[in-house]
Amino acid sequence: MPAKRRRTTDSNHTGTSTHSKGTKGKGKQVSIAGGGAASFSFSEAGNALALQLIQAALDDDLAAVAELVQQGTEAWVQDDQGWSSLHAAASVGNVQMIEFLLRKGNAVWNLVDNLGYTAGDIAYSLNQAEAYEALLEEGVRAEMIKAVLEASGGAGADGGGDDDHDEDLDSEMPDSDKQLLSTASDNKTFLHSKLRFITDETGQEVCVDKEGNGVMMGWESGIMRETVDEMLRPFAGRRKLTREEVTKPSIGEDGEEEDAEELSVLNVGFGLGIIDSFLQEYHPTNHLIIEPHPDVLAHARSRGWFEKPGVRFYEGTWQQYVQDLEDEKESYESFDAVYFDTYSEHYKDLHAFFDLLPNMLRSSLSLFSFFHGLGATSRSFYDIYTSVSELHLREIGLETVWKDVVINEATATGTWDGVERKYWGDVGPYRLPVCHLEF
Numbered sequence: 001m002p003a004k005r006r007r008t009t010d011s012n013h014t015g016t017s018t019h020s021k022g023t024k025g026k027g028k029q030v031s032i033a034g035g036g037a038a039s040f041s042f043s044e045a046g047n048a049l050a051l052q053l054i055q056a057a058l059d060d061d062l063a064a065v066a067e068l069v070q071q072g073t074e075a076w077v078q079d080d081q082g083w084s085s086l087h088a089a090a091s092v093g094n095v096q097m098i099e100f101l102l103r104k105g106n107a108v109w110n111l112v113d114n115l116g117y118t119a120g121d122i123a124y125s126l127n128q129a130e131a132y133e134a135l136l137e138e139g140v141r142a143e144m145i146k147a148v149l150e151a152s153g154g155a156g157a158d159g160g161g162d163d164d165h166d167e168d169l170d171s172e173m174p175d176s177d178k179q180l181l182s183t184a185s186d187n188k189t190f191l192h193s194k195l196r197f198i199t200d201e202t203g204q205e206v207c208v209d210k211e212g213n214g215v216m217m218g219w220e221s222g223i224m225r226e227t228v229d230e231m232l233r234p235f236a237g238r239r240k241l242t243r244e245e246v247t248k249p250s251i252g253e254d255g256e257e258e259d260a261e262e263l264s265v266l267n268v269g270f271g272l273g274i275i276d277s278f279l280q281e282y283h284p285t286n287h288l289i290i291e292p293h294p295d296v297l298a299h300a301r302s303r304g305w306f307e308k309p310g311v312r313f314y315e316g317t318w319q320q321y322v323q324d325l326e327d328e329k330e331s332y333e334s335f336d337a338v339y340f341d342t343y344s345e346h347y348k349d350l351h352a353f354f355d356l357l358p359n360m361l362r363s364s365l366s367l368f369s370f371f372h373g374l375g376a377t378s379r380s381f382y383d384i385y386t387s388v389s390e391l392h393l394r395e396i397g398l399e400t401v402w403k404d405v406v407i408n409e410a411t412a413t414g415t416w417d418g419v420e421r422k423y424w425g426d427v428g429p430y431r432l433p434v435c436h437l438e439f
Helices: 044-058 062-070 085-092 095-103 119-125 129-152 187-191 218-231 233-240 243-247 274-280 294-302 318-326 347-354 379-395
Strands: 196-199 205-208 214-217 264-268 286-290 311-314 337-340 367-370 398-405 430-437
Touching: 044 062, 044 085, 062 095, 085 095, 085 119, 085 129, 095 129, 119 129, 119 379, 129 347, 129 379, 214 218, 218 233, 218 274, 218 337, 218 367, 218 398, 218 430, 264 274, 274 286, 274 337, 347 379, 379 398, 379 430
Parallel strands: 264 286, 264 337, 286 311, 337 367
Antiparallel strands: 196 205, 205 214, 367 430, 398 430
């Protein structure tokens, strides 16, 4: 499951289903998918059984569902609207049926319909609270197991940590593979793609890649403002001072001169430099920015970022930075605040970064946060990854406090004109993670 800005859905979904909720025996008739959702070849008998299973679930008939599953009917098959039997069971709120389809059938919890909605999203939209919770539990369980399996094969393997981003990508793969790779999901492809920095009709600054995907957008400023203020709350007094005042040595109670208070911050992923601008308001003595994309680096250089006091760019991926630490090409540093917001990486990459935090954070007062856009075009995916990320952070000794940040309704609609892929949908308030080490 991608970590950020990946899945696309129809933002105009109103929270109601095109299937009828289904009074027993009067549910909407369904037909097998013809190519919109998952489309596979079945025998005529297999088609009929799959449709009967979906209809039985819509009719809230657990006995009929159980009989069909026991006959070997495929529970993951989708109809022409993309609904599986699990979507249907969620729509009627039958928790027992949901659990049966997941345990005894081969239902898939994260299968999406033609509008991009999971069974969990359907349950939420129809106020089926118990069904929604059951599907969330299944999603968390499945993703935790998936993370263990991925870790056994090498966490962060797709992050490009061992690759030189100046290599010629075209020479590394056959022509038949190039067209299959998207800038939104393949990090190598993204790092070799051309970026554009524009101002859209609403006046917000936008960075888009060659496919028209939004890499970073100005509407995130409110989130970034809140994030920095939370991460640097222990240093709030620095915002009221000038850099000269902050860096000036002070006189202690014993009359001796004391060094100025240090503030060291790390940001992984520069983008438009929004969060780095807010970090600068606190006058950090050390401001390290890790950024691999040459176009982003050129944009930052054109805006004078390379000359700002205390700022240092590491021009590469965070995986390359870690490797350089191990090879002693970079010096180990600890930070008072660490922020993570990369593009075209997956959750397993973020999870791999979590493991580095105990050695990066300076003390129990040091704070970590990340852009929580995990599955943020689906209510259920967003809730699941909120829980999964908190559990993974807890495993390495970090406690997470979530702060809700209200997103203006216009953000989910009017700010996306000209952007191919949305990375934010109708998932409620943004959940800002503030994490600290527990000693």
